Amino acid sequence: MIKQIVSKNNKIELGMLTSSSFNFLLSSKYKDSKKIIIVDENTEQECWPFVLTSFEALKDAEVILLPSGEENKVMEICFQVWEAFTNYKIQRNDLVINLGGGVVTDMGGFIASVYKRGLDFINVPTTLLSMVDASVGGKTGINLGPHKNQLGVFSAAELTVCDASFLKTLEPKEILSGKSEMIKHGLIASKSLFNDLVNDKNEIPSAELIEAAILIKSDIVDKDYKEEGDRKKLNFGHTIGHSIEGCLLEKQVEITHGECVAWGMLVESYLSISLAGLSSEEFSIIETYIRNTYTALAIDEAEFGNLIQLMFHDKKNQGAKINFTLLNAIGESTVDYQLEEDQILEALKKVFM
Ligand SMILES: NC(=O)c1ccc[n+]([C@@H]2O[C@H](COP(=O)([O-])OP(=O)(O)OC[C@H]3O[C@@H](n4cnc5c(N)ncnc54)[C@H](O)[C@@H]3O)[C@@H](O)[C@H]2O)c1
Structure with missing residues (x-):
């Protein structure tokens, strides 16, 4: 059917x-x-x-x-x-x-x-x-x-x-990569999708979960095709995630897009605690899932400056600050937080050191 x-x-x-x-x-x-x-x-x-x-x-x-x-x-x-x-x-x-x-x-x-x-x-x-x-x-x-x-x-x-x-x-690591974007859809717009995915023990997510994730994306895109507002929610995890991916791509380190997004989501969830009202309890749930699911990244402190420089090229930026979508709670997000370099550095240290 x-x-x-x-x-x-x-x-x-x-x-x-x-x-x-x-x-x-x-x-x-x-x-x-x-x-x-x-x-x-x-x-x-x-x-x-x-x-x-x-x-x-x-x-x-x-x-x-x-x-x-x-x-x-x-x-x-x-x-x-x-x-x-x-x-x-x-x-x-x-x-x-x-x-x-x-x-x-x-x-x-x-x-x-x-x-x-x-x-x-x-x-x-x-x-x-x-x-x-x-x-x-x-x-x-x-x-x-x-x-x-x-x-x-x-x-x-x-x-x-x-x-x-x-x-x-598809290789298992590629399934996990796709699941990371599904988790993102849950985190930005649907607590129930997030919970279902975290509790899902199947190797490949069910057709129902795949459909739920696509529906979130298509709903957001329909409201804001050219990314002038709410579509930026879909970039949650990507300001950091794309910079990690770009940095590792330059070093010819093999990594999936979804892994970079997963770690990006963890850093951006940490930023969400002080800036957007995400509770520490919900942060811990996200942190436990990501640390238990995705392989630790080969990113050390010496790379942080390079990551920040790559973030200055993010397509959401306007002016000299770096633009983020952050979580108010699991299933709720807000766009257009303009952040300073030292705030981002602190979050990178918290997650990767
Ligand atoms: N346009 C958008 O809105 C949007 C959103 C998210 C991600 N992206 C982009 O998507 C890309 C990542 O996509 P991806 O994770 O699918 O990567 P990919 O296309 O590189 O596929 C991952 C690997 O799986 C292999 N593969 C594909 N189908 C297979 C199958 N059925 N069986 C066995 N192997 C198969 C590919 O050859 C590749 O080696 C990134 O470039 C990212 O920027 C775009």
């Missing part, structure tokens, strides 16, 4: 790809379009064979293989894909299908959105993180050096289909 999440800015379907409107779109609206499938090294192996054998309309599709990993979410790769589009004589009415995790949906969405001023694209997310977060909400983009998602456009997919059967081949 397919569930549709009706939303102003996204058309999201949950359930089997083969029962979704994907097939219908391929054989109706995009019947005469060339189809370009963007995959990475892992989704080419684990996901593409199933998709190819399931959909007759994809038998002549052009497959574009990206190197997997965050370090490849860069302009150099985009140039190569745009050159391939030109060689394939791709036109405005052609269709891009992003089959992969957040790197593929972010970068594939960006590549499609700027080629010839915009090709339509469909997201078929294959990681938990891209199902509950990256493939929903119309943010596409790439990194610029250590600065996360510094180049990009708001551009919504024509359709996003979240088929949890793709998650069976």
Whole structure:
């Protein structure tokens, strides 16, 4: 059975790809379009064979293989894909299908959105993180050096289909990475989702929990597509998390996006105690969960200055201060706290030393 999440800015379907409107779109609206499938090294192996054998309309599709990993979410790769589009004589009415995790949906969405001023694209997310977060909400983009998602456009997919059967081949650390963004959705907007996730002992979260997390994201995005207000709530944990990710990316340390966000959420929860009214009891619940679930990070005090410098490039900032979303309580958050460097340093010390 397919569930549709009706939303102003996204058309999201949950359930089997083969029962979704994907097939219908391929054989109706995009019947005469060339189809370009963007995959990475892992989704080419684990996901593409199933998709190819399931959909007759994809038998002549052009497959574009990206190197997997965050370090490849860069302009150099985009140039190569745009050159391939030109060689394939791709036109405005052609269709891009992003089959992969957040790197593929972010970068594939960006590549499609700027080629010839915009090709339509469909997201078929294959990681938990891209199902509950990256493939929903119309943010596409790439990194610029250590600065996360510094180049990009708001551009919504024509359709996003979240088929949890793709998650069976995902490594456990990637499931935990996606769960971190689900935890974030609970922390900013739903205490019951947070509690359910913390108590969930299943290796892969249930379809109900995945749906609940997507609903929180799509609700927030519908109210504030261009991130002028409440959408900044979705950045909880990311001001610190993106700086950790950028810093470790530069040092070629392998780490998932969700792990960086989890530790970022812990630092930002600590800041929330004195600045936004989060109780010490609720902080302890968050701290216990994160310390017990995510591997300790290789961040020492010598890196703190570098982290702060990276935070000055955060896209939420206005002026000379660093902008944060903080928690008033588990399930309640407020945007636009402008913080000084010494406040952030103190929180980094508290969490990492
Ligand atoms: N656009 C947004 O709103 C938004 C929101 C959150 C995160 N993001 C971005 O998402 C990215 C992280 O996404 P991610 O965690 O999905 O990373 P990812 O795309 O790198 O995928 C993680 C790993 O899993 C592999 N993989 C993907 N699907 C698989 C499958 N079904 N079976 C086996 N292996 C599979 C990939 O090849 C990769 O090695 C970051 O770049 C982050 O900035 C974007």
